[in-house]
Amino acid sequence: MVLRSLAVAFDESDLEAAGAxxxxxxxxxxxxxxxxxxxxxxPMSEFTWRATTSGGPGGQHANRTLSRVEVQFExxxxxxxxxxxRARLLSRYGPTVRAAASxxxxxxxxxxxxxxxxxxxxxxxxxxxxxRRPTRPTKGSQIRRVEAxxxxxxxxxxxxxxxxxxx
Numbered sequence: 696m697v698l699r700s701l702a703v704a705f706d707e708s709d710l711e712a713a714g715a716x717x718x719x720x721x722x723x724x725x726x727x728x729x730x731x732x733x734x735x736x737x738p739m740s741e742f743t744w745r746a747t748t749s750g751g752p753g754g755q756h757a758n759r760t761l762s763r764v765e766v767q768f769e770x771x772x773x774x775x776x777x778x779x780x781r782a783r784l785l786s787r788y789g790p791t792v793r794a795a796a797s798x799x800x801x802x803x804x805x806x807x808x809x810x811x812x813x814x815x816x817x818x819x820x821x822x823x824x825x826x827r828r829p830t831r832p833t834k835g836s837q838i839r840r841v842e843a844x845x846x847x848x849x850x851x852x853x854x855x856x857x858x859x860x861x862x
Contacts, residue, residue: 729810731817737775742813743767744806749797763797764805766813780821787820 728736746761769791770776770784784792794816796808832840 729814731814731821735775735780735817735821737768737773737817741768741773741775742810743769744809746802746806760800760802762800762802762805763795764802764809765793765795766806766809768792768813768817783823784817784820788816792816792820 727739729739729742730736744764744766747763747765748758748761749763770781770788771790773781776784792813794809794812796805796812798808799805
């Protein structure tokens with residue numbers, strides 16, 4: 696669940712294309728990886744991300760700044776995942792896994808948060824739930840259950856009105 700190695704600067708053209716007004720923090724480099732868990736690190740080249748304007752109030756800053764970040768991961772085309780991992784993610788999330796962040800006014804902080812959410816989401820999607828092994832009730836619990844039923848039956852019998860057939 697830890698985000699690692701996101702330190703490479705944008706080119707000037709990338710800054711203009713992303714519309715990052717003064718946001719010169721590092722972007723994920725193609726050589727870095729996103730650590731999902733101890734046995735899986737996905738190269739950043741397999742992720743696509745885009746910046747959009749965040750919704751809600753905020754006036755000109757919110758309307759002009761591309762601070763909301765959405766990260767996408769194509770499960771079917773990933774070369775890093777094994778066949779069972781791919782099948783598990785496809786069955787749980789479908790062909791594309793998405794994570795977004797728009798809490799901060801900074802695109803770089805939102806980008807980091809989106810990648811962290813992606814790592815958590817992928818780790819949860821890859822988690823294998825242990826199979827349930829049915830257990831038998833113990834002899835003592837069976838006896839206690841039958842005793843409780845017998846006591847309840849006696850209580851209800853005591854509430855009945857006396858009739859000719861009861862002795």
